[in-house]
C-alpha cells in the first residue's frame with residue numbers, strides 16, 4: 001500500500017510521467033467533458049479509486065469538531081530559487097529537500113506546491129478564487145497536504161514570484177530569477193481543519209492527511225487572471241464526506257511574525 005501510494009505520488013509530481021505508473025502515465029485526463037472528473041475512473045482501472053473511494057478529496061468543510069489536542073503545524077521552509085513547471089494540469093513549483101513540516105512527532109518534507117482555480121476545498125459551502133496545495137511526504141511515503149485558500153483582495157507580493165513566471169509550455173522546469181521562501185505564501189495564523197482524504201487528481205489515492213488552513217490569503221484580480229489564462233478551471237468537484245469527521249484546530253502561536 002505504501003509503495004503504491006509512493007508511486008502514485010510520483011505520478012503527480014512528474015505530471016503523469018511514465019516513470020511512476022506506466023499504465024496511468026499515458027492517460028489523458030482533464031477537468032471537463034469525456035475525460036473530466038466524472039469519467040476519471042473509466043479511463044483506466046488504475047484510476048478506480050476516483051469512483052470507488054470512500055475517503056476522497058476535496059470536500060465541503062462544515063461542522064468541524066474542535067480538537068485542541070491536535071498539534072500545531074511547525075513549518076520550516078527556506079528561501080531558495082523557485083523551480084517552476086507547467087505539467088499540463090497545473091503550475092507546480094518543486095521544493096528543495098530541506099523544507100520540512102512537523103506535525104507532532106511526524107516529520108514531512110515539502111515536495112512541491114501547485115495551484116487550483118477555483119478552490120477545491122469549500123468552507124461552509126463557499127468556494128474561493130484559488131487554492132494553493134503544499135504537498136508533503138514523509139520517509140515512508142505518507143502524504144500530508146497543506147491547503148491554502150486564496151480569495152480576491154490585495155496584490156500578494158509573495159505570490160507574484162510564481163505568478164509572474166508562469167511557464168506556458170510543458171517542457172520541464174524553469175528556474176525563476178527570484179529566491180522565495182514558501183512560508184511567505186502562508187497566512188500568519190496556521191489554524192487548520194484536518195481530515196483524512198485523497199489526492200484530488202488521478203489516481204485519487206487515499207490515506208492523504210489534509211490540513212486546510214482556516215484563514216485564506218489574498219491575491220489581486222490581475223494575479224488570479226494571470227493564472228486563469230493558463231488554467232481557467234482545474235478543480236475537482238467536492239466529494240461525499242461518508243463516515244469521516246473533520247476536526248478544527250486553533251493554532252497556539254503565529255507561525256512567523
Ligand SMILES: [Zn+2]
Nearest residue numbers: 114116133200
Ligand atoms: Zn492540488
